[in-house]
Amino acid sequence: MGVAIRTAGEGDRELVVGLLDAAFQDDPVSRWVFPGDEHRRTTHPRLMAAFTDIVLAEGRVDVTEDGTACALWLPVPEGEHGDEDEAAADGPAELRAEIDPDNERVELIGRLTADVHPAGRAHEYLWMIGVAPDHQGQGLGTALIASVLDRCDREGLSAYLEASSARSRALYERLGFNPVGPALTLPDGPRMWPMWRDPRN
Template sequence: MGVRVRRADGRDRDQVVRILEEALHDDPVSSWVFPDEEHRRAVHGAFLGVFADITLAGGRVDLLEDGTAAALWFSVPAGAPEGGGDAPARMREASDPGNERAELVGRLTGAVHPHDRAHEYLLLIGVSPERQGEGLGEALIGGVLDRCDREGVPAYLEASSERSRGLYERLGFTFVGRTVDLPDGPSMWPMWREPQNG
């Protein structure tokens, strides 16, 4: 697929947040964190903005040049938690201080995140709704996965739906065997990808 990917910087922050907000508005996890749609529309951007800020400061944000998709990555060293300080508390404070779910989702996923081996962590990916299903997400993350394969580095993510789990399985990710079950809400699927040869 002939897409052009570039590394985003601080000037792209608002565009990255807009892409994520549009792409993830109806995501099962976002809908669980902010069950009232009108309220979600009001605070979701601030919530996702914390992800963007942390990743722009200490990770890597890849952006399709046409502005239709963004992927947020961290290089996670062995034995250390991913960067960003107390990100779950920051997410809650920045978006919806009275909403425990805005912090809990980060705490639950953080508790199962593997740290025994260095890896690339796909924190979030979003494709504009009108472009979903065209292979843009795969094209966007393909460069990082190709580098993982060349350098012998695994990758990790949490799929937030059965559909996304299937997409990631096609890219070589496998479910680690235990879901993250949000209280009275959806499950998330932690997935690991060993580097591929050929």
């Protein structure tokens, strides 16, 4: 049975934020950014809301029709890199000021991932994908990603992401992504794996 997918709009904002918050509360990278459980419970949703707003404005958010999973994609044109211009370079600092001013890790994660993001070739950037905890393991994430990868293949576009856990890395490898460059080891924290997928003919 196929998974029905639609493009989210502004009216889906709270749904998407809730999905991402629930899906990433116990993610290794989220736990590193917000190491205190209570602080993470109260502050993590604000970070997910900021990410959602950015992608609703500049990219595309796909959601399953039943509202149990979502994927956030940003198009990166040829020759562009996330931290090339001054406005983008200030983004992590502005995010920290807005979300959690005393937490330098909010800013640091943005700068570190921007530093490893491949430059030059046009690609679709899978920023985040979230599945409601009680619906994980049912193929929803795979369906969300595959729908965009099918388009990438038709249009000759590459795709990129950073896997935040060994489990998600294995999923992405099954979908044709390969590690690009060394793993990113967060200071006193977990690893992330930059991964790239060339279009299939």
